[in-house]
Amino acid sequence: xxxxxxxxxxxxxxxxxxxxxxxxxxxxxxxxxxxxxxxxxxxxx
Numbered sequence: 576x577x578x579x580x581x582x583x584x585x586x587x588x589x590x591x592x593x594x595x596x597x598x599x600x601x602x603x604x605x606x607x608x609x610x611x612x613x614x615x616x617x618x619x620x
Contacts, residue, residue: 578584588598602608 576585584599586598586600588596591597599608
């Protein structure tokens, strides 16, 4: 499922670099959120 421009992103939960679980919905209505994905140094991407 690919979100369309202007559509609300589906909620998801990931582990932070500190080991805490963080959900996108934790920030809904509070802050702007920017997601950036960086391929690992040893991957061919």
